[in-house]
Amino acid sequence: MDDIWSAIDGLRSKEIYTLNDIMQFDKKISTLITGLCIGSADSPQKELSIACKHYRFKQRQLLRLQNFIELKRKNVQDNCEHKWERDLGDPDDRSHYDCKKCGAWR
Numbered sequence: 001m002d003d004i005w006s007a008i009d010g011l012r013s014k015e016i017y018t019l020n021d022i023m024q025f026d027k028k029i030s031t032l033i034t035g036l037c038i039g040s041a042d043s044p045q046k047e048l049s050i051a052c053k054h055y056r057f058k059q060r061q062l063l064r065l066q067n068f069i070e071l072k073r074k075n076v077q078d079n080c081e082h083k084w085e086r087d088l089g090d091p092d093d094r095s096h097y098d099c100k101k102c103g104a105w106r
């Protein structure tokens, strides 16, 4: 548990955060929550209620993150100077091409 707090303190001491820093911070906090969650509430019912609330919160966060990823992927693919290469994984499908730069396919 101490190594998680050290990592969080390391991230807190930064003056400028990158997107990767924020993702690492979220990962450490999530690990901390999972570790502390068991047996930390007044009763098993309270613990279950808190865990369910947190689960719903994380579901909404995941949906927002999924939308963010799809938006970013579309932006990257719309602005890519594609380098199309035929997908050789399926010899029967002669019409499948992948862009080796952005992952788009056609």
Ligand SMILES: [Zn+2]
Pocket (backbone or CB within 6 Å): 077, 080, 081, 082, 083, 099, 100, 101, 102, 103, 104
């Ligand atoms: Zn591309």
